[in-house]
Amino acid sequence: MILRPCARLISTSTPSSSRYDAKVxxxxITDKNELKKPLSVDDERNFLFIKAMKADETPTFYRNHVVDKLVRICMTDGRKEMSRKNVLSALEIIKRKQYQTWLKAPEEEKSKVExxxxxxxxxxxxxxxxxxKLQGVTRGGTTYQVPFPIEDEEAEFRAxxxxxxxxxxxxxxxxxxxxxxLAAELMLAYQNEGATIQAKQELHKTCEANRAYAHYRG
Structure with a gap:
């Protein structure tokens, strides 16, 4: 019998426990502007411990939460460095294309180029x-695809x-x-176009078609 490796699942749920005691x-602070301001006298961080900052939430200019999350989602077989290289290469392609567009643009339109x-x-x-999102709900032996509202963090993951x-x-x-x-798809998505935008619209159409089952949410 040949054993095949199981697909790796990415959890989007919030952990129920933490190693950090909420009392202490x-x-x-992850915002650079907030870091420059002094803490107020009654701020609890003056006399309590501070949690370790997450790698993708550091205020350094070369790290970005969305890019770091995209690296993790694009990873295959645990090869994170390969995934990071691909994503950062896509960003470099975008940067070069936008710079070329900026060079060719008239002076009055240069400020509009991101x-x-x-x-x-x-x-x-x-x-x-x-x-x-669509989620299966079983009622009377039949499973219905029921539309559910989606939270922002999961919506970002699904996108x-x-x-x-x-x-x-x-x-x-x-x-x-x-x-x-990836570079081409990100540029199209920035302009609200492309295959990913179409996939999102198709999902919304399916949810609209299944709205009759919305009462099964409870």
Missing amino acids: FREP LSAFKIVEEGINNCKPLM MKMMRDICRQKSKHGETFFKDA
Whole structure:
């Protein structure tokens, strides 16, 4: 008998427990502007411990929460460095294209060209976030696909997952490399276009078609 490795599941749920005691630990400050301000006299962080800052929440200019999360979602077989290389290469492609566009643009339109690849990624992923999701609910021996509202964190995860699968499909058939497909899809999503936007719209249409089962949510 041949044993096949199980698919790795990514959990989006909030952990029920933490190693940090809520009585003696407080959340760190991750905003650069807030770090420059002195703490108020009655701020509990003056005399309590501070939790360790997450790697993707550091206020350093070269780290970005959305990009770091995209790296984790695009990872295959635990090869995180390969995934990071692909995502950062996609950002470099976006940066170069936007810079070329800026050079060719008339002086009065240069200010409208977005040169930050981070902002393009953030806005592109934000445009791809679905508002609803379908979830199976069994009633009377029959399973119905019921539309549910979706929280922002899960919506971001689903948007990245849809984009990743589309880019993998393109690179699988030899149309292009993954980094090029990802850069192109992020640019299209930034303009509210592309295959990921279409996938989101198709999901919304399906949710609308199944709205008659919404009363099964409870």
